[in-house]
Amino acid sequence: MTLAYASELTLEQFELLESLLPPAANTGRLRSVNLMMVVPAILYVLVSGCAWRLLPCTYPPPSTVYYYFRKWRNDGSWKRIHDHLMQWVRVAEGRAPSPSAGSLDSQSVPTAVMVQQAVGYDVGKKTKGRKRFTLVDTLGLLLALKVVAASTPEREGAKQLLQQVHQERQRLPRLVRLWVDGGFAGEDFRHWVMGTFCLILETVLRPQATKGFILLPKRWVVERTYGWLHWCRRLNVDYERLPESSEAFIYIAMIRLMLRRLA
Numbered sequence: 001m002t003l004a005y006a007s008e009l010t011l012e013q014f015e016l017l018e019s020l021l022p023p024a025a026n027t028g029r030l031r032s033v034n035l036m037m038v039v040p041a042i043l044y045v046l047v048s049g050c051a052w053r054l055l056p057c058t059y060p061p062p063s064t065v066y067y068y069f070r071k072w073r074n075d076g077s078w079k080r081i082h083d084h085l086m087q088w089v090r091v092a093e094g095r096a097p098s099p100s101a102g103s104l105d106s107q108s109v110p111t112a113v114m115v116q117q118a119v120g121y122d123v124g125k126k127t128k129g130r131k132r133f134t135l136v137d138t139l140g141l142l143l144a145l146k147v148v149a150a151s152t153p154e155r156e157g158a159k160q161l162l163q164q165v166h167q168e169r170q171r172l173p174r175l176v177r178l179w180v181d182g183g184f185a186g187e188d189f190r191h192w193v194m195g196t197f198c199l200i201l202e203t204v205l206r207p208q209a210t211k212g213f214i215l216l217p218k219r220w221v222v223e224r225t226y227g228w229l230h231w232c233r234r235l236n237v238d239y240e241r242l243p244e245s246s247e248a249f250i251y252i253a254m255i256r257l258m259l260r261r262l263a
Contacts, residue, residue, distance in 0.1 A: 004058060007047035008040040009256075012263040017255070020081045022072065033060055033068075041065040046252055049233030073248040082251040083171060085258040086141050092262060099137035101177040103222040104184065106157055107132045108150045111238040118243045120151025130238050130246065133157040135165065135178070140225045142254045143172060147243040154183035159192075166197050179204050179218040229253055 009017065014036055021039075024031040041059035045052060052062040059065060072078050087097040108122040111129040121128045131152055135144040146161040158180075165172060177200045178193070190201045204219045229235045232253045240246045 005040070005044055005056075007043045007256075009043070009259060010263065013259040014039065016085075016259055016263055017081070020084055022075070022077050033064055035068075038065055038068050042069050042252060043256055046232050046234045046249055046256070049236070049239075069248070070245075073244060078248045078251040078255070082142065082255050082258075085255055085262070086137075086143070089141060089258045089261055090137070090139065093139065095139070096174065098172050098174045099143065100174045101179070102135045102137050102143050102175060103179045103219050104133070104135045104158060104161070105181060105219065105222040105226075106154060106183070107134070107226050109236070109238050115238060115241060117241060118147070118149045120149030122150035125150070130243060131157060132246075132250070133161045134222060134225065135161060136222045136225050138221060140221045140228070141258070142225065142250070143175075144168075145247050145250055147238075147246045147250075155186065155189045158184055158189075162193065162197055162199070176200060177202060181205070181216075181219060228257055 017039065018035070021035055037060055041055055042065060044050070044055065044059065045065075052066045055062050055065060090097055090099070108125040108127040108131045109129050110127055111119050115129075118130060119128065120130075122131060127150055129150045130147055131150045133146045133148065134142060136142055144161055144165045146157065146164060148157055148160065152160075165175070176198075179202050182203060182205050184201070185203045185205075193199050193201045202218075204216050206216065229250060232249075234249055235253060238246050240249065
């Protein structure tokens with residue numbers, strides 16, 4: 001299969017994804033749009049970073065493509081597809097479907113000028129924008145995600161993320177240990193995590209008197225995941241009006257990555 005753009009899926013990758021896509025609405029009418037063209041169009045926006053209206057004419061109309069992106073964002077389809085593929089990748093690589101440990105961290109990214117909702121200033125990173133709180137497994141696969149204003153303190157953002165994980169506890173029944181950096185340290189926060197969620201919080205600190213990049217045990221995995229996200233230009237700057245759209249694009253980026261690992 002010849003790909004028109006580097007962002008597109010091969011036939012084998014799309015066949016894996018197709019079984020997870022939502023079915024057509026039960027209205028008695030057949031779906032008139034070819035999803036094999038809609039999904040690559042969404043990936044083109046993600047990887048190239050272009051505006052919806054600048055999609056090449058080889059794809060369906062931008063309004064149609066955005067309709068499916070928004071529809072699957074609102075009904076949770078992107079996250080559901082992502083969670084299925086995450087389990088498939090873990091099993092394919094000889095791991096249990098649910099991890100027992102993960103690494104939690106945050107990343108601040110600037111927002112575009114027109115973005116107004118959930119925007120703040122991260123004093124430490126000197127960045128005006130949004131902050132992505134992420135929890136990944138030991139393979140670097142995304143377990144949980146929360147996008148908030150960049151002004152949100154580390155522990156407050158972690159609390160929001162862990163509350164989301166707790167609500168989905170049946171999906172991660174084996175999770176017992178989290179590795180974090182110094183921004184999440186503190187006995188009060190540690191006791192809160194252990195008492196509320198029965199999770200062990202292990203702080204991995206940089207060696208003293210070191211400068212520049214240091215490869216930290218356990219925590220380097222989440223930094224690599226952030227590197228994967230930077231392959232997609234749409235994620236280097238947050239252009240999304242709603243933080244839910246930012247989360248959807250991150251899930252789509254991980255879906256693309258996992259499909260490439262599976263096929």
